[in-house]
Amino acid sequence: MTHTTLVTSIQESTGKTAITLALGLLAQDGDETVGYMKPKGTRLQSNVGKTLDEDPMLAREVLGTDAEMHQMEPVVYSPTFIEQAIRGREDPDELREIVAEQFEALAADTDHMFVEGGGSLTTGGIIELTDDEIAELIDARVVLVATYEQPGDVDDVLAAADRLGDRLDGVVFNLVGEGDHDELENDVVPFLEGRGVPVHGIVPRKQDLAGVTVGDLADELAAEVVTDVPTDEFVERFSVGAMGADEALRHFRRTRDAAVITGGDRSDIHTAALEAPGIKCLILTGGHRPPGAVVGKAADKGVPILLVRTDTLTTVDRAEEVVRSGRTRDAETVEAMRELLADHADVEGLLGH
Incomplete structure (x- = not known):
């Protein structure tokens, strides 16, 4: 039975890719065979007529997977695609079927599938494929990546937790500045856990990853x-x-x-x-x-x-x-994130062990 973890975030640019791939490496360290998928390609660069997302390309390199790009990224969520979808030229049911089929194919010989969400939790609503809808479709547990700069940010975490319901496995705070760490640990985490939202880690902002x-x-x-x-x-x-x-x-x-x-x-x-x-x-x-x-x-x-x-x-x-787009797009960054998670997060909890 394949174990599936979907990594989503409240907003863009939170280090989701690095965390997804670092978790994949940590699972490989535990002798699990690992697969990767990003159902909606959102970080696009046009590539000889085909629009490829940079994240699956990095996944192939880091996790050593030989899956085809069209399997790892079945929906190219480009501006043109979105316009067509709004005009009713894309069928959400058909797209769901494609995502489910490609997921099944990738999951067939793996112990643990790591699925990366779109830009943010709500990306894909136009085709009824937000990250929570994808989690439902492929039966995934969800790790939510959040950032923290002020107490009001907790509103967004609660709203996301509410939307994900029982599928939410826990929150990882990433890119946390030194000055915010104590407030998070002493006030915010106990508050969230009191509301039934588990927190798996507080990962500090590392300058060579942030700039x-x-x-x-x-x-x-x-x-x-x-x-x-x-x-x-x-x-x-x-x-x-x-x-x-x-x-x-x-x-x-x-x-x-x-x-x-x-x-x-x-x-x-x-x-x-x-x-x-x-x-x-x-x-x-x-x-x-x-x-x-x-x-x-x-x-x-x-x-x-x-x-x-x-x-x-x-x-x-x-x-x-x-x-x-900084440095989060290379193997070195993923390696650094693997160490950060090992030091600052409950890795066993994140991997669902």
Whole structure:
């Protein structure tokens, strides 16, 4: 009898892929044969006319499975597909049947199937295939991945738990900042468990999993690096320098692990950014070279300057995409997550043992 675990999340970008695959590795450590499926492909990159989701491709590499892509990802949940579904050109019953068939085929020779949800718990409602509906269809127990920044986030956890009902096996809090850990452990977890929602782990935010290095960012943005300083600092967020210099300095001082994106001709903003300790690099747009004094000051402070030809808005979009898809998409990240779960979660509970 195959054991099935579906990993879902309240919102996107919570580390769901890394957790799903790390659980697969942990199950393999326990000598289980493992399969993977992501019924709705949502992280799409167009690939020679076929749209492939990056997560099943990573699953093949990490878990060593030789399943076909169309089995692992039976529904390509692309913008075009969604438009067609809204126009009534996709039959939910037919799609359910396809998902069930492919699941059966993949589960046939495995001890434990790991099924990754769509973008979030409610993705797929248009075709009546939200993650809770999929769990029902393939008889899965569900692990819910949540993040935590403030007590109000518990509302979302309770709503998701309510929706999943008896299928919910437990919650894993991921990407938890140091400052939030104690509140979660001492107040939130006992509260949730008192409401019948088990918590299987509190996984800390690890910077090398949460951000990208300045060097990686430069490569991805095809930027010219005009300073000769190390580029191994991590960037997690971006600050756009579009205000006056005094206001910019106040704003930059409040942010950490950030890159400032601004026009190459705004030397007042460049100077303000170089005064703030949390700014890890400057990304200057529009192909303008900054004045020599700015480059000299950046070199003294050890802050890299990246030069790109695109305008500020395009650069912000691309940079955020790089950080969002970040490092969670490689085997190294999954390995790091396996260790984090082993240290900070009840692995036996998560695997349903």
